[in-house]
Amino acid sequence: MADPTLLILSSLADGAKHGYAMMTDIAEFAGVSLGPGTLYGAISRLEKDGLIEPTTATTRRQPYRITALGRKHLEAQIAALAPVIRVGARRLRNA
């Protein structure tokens, strides 16, 4: 799974983070190394769609948090992926 928007939403689901914190968090939980260009391209799309929003920043490192709409979107994406993962895992076990 390498959809950067889904990875960012998952990263922000437990609290606000700035870009570098998102990158390290995503590398830890998904094993995916997002480049800064990919990350910020996705951040700007997510902000435009109202799925994340900036919080108050005291430095140039701008933190973002997930919005209520973003949480709903993430839930829907996870719900859509769940049966695929379940079926895939079952078929691999039975193969």
Added chain:
Amino acid sequence: MNRVLRMVYRLYPRWWWRRYGDELEALVEDSQATWPVVANLAVGALAVRIWQRPPADEGVAAAPRVLWKPSGVAPVLMSLGALTAIGVHILKWGIAPQADEGTAAHLWQLFMAGQLPFVGWFMVRWVPEGGRRALAVSAIHVAAFGAAVLPVWWLHW
């Protein structure tokens, strides 16, 4: 590396850079600039140019400036130049096809081929940033190009 980074940063649309530039620079400082990072930024800039549009107010604000960029004006002037070459040729020698390609034909070819890089650059550089008005300028480029091709096609030159 800083020089290369500055060049890559310039690939991002201005409206996007005004909003996210500081943050992105800070992130690159944190994550260290390597060649893969530079490549990722270049691809990211291209993706932003292709897939993202400025907020409506930014696009409208940028549009009038876009119209008078060299790559906005040059193709129109070159199409006019090509048309002028045709007009001068008709005034001097009429509409009958000539056995050899003369100065007018060479000028016409130069003007028509020469404007293509400007048209391409305008579409890549300014259309994503300038919104509908920049698209209208691109439409003018196409119309002017068509107007300069039409007599040549019509007269079977």
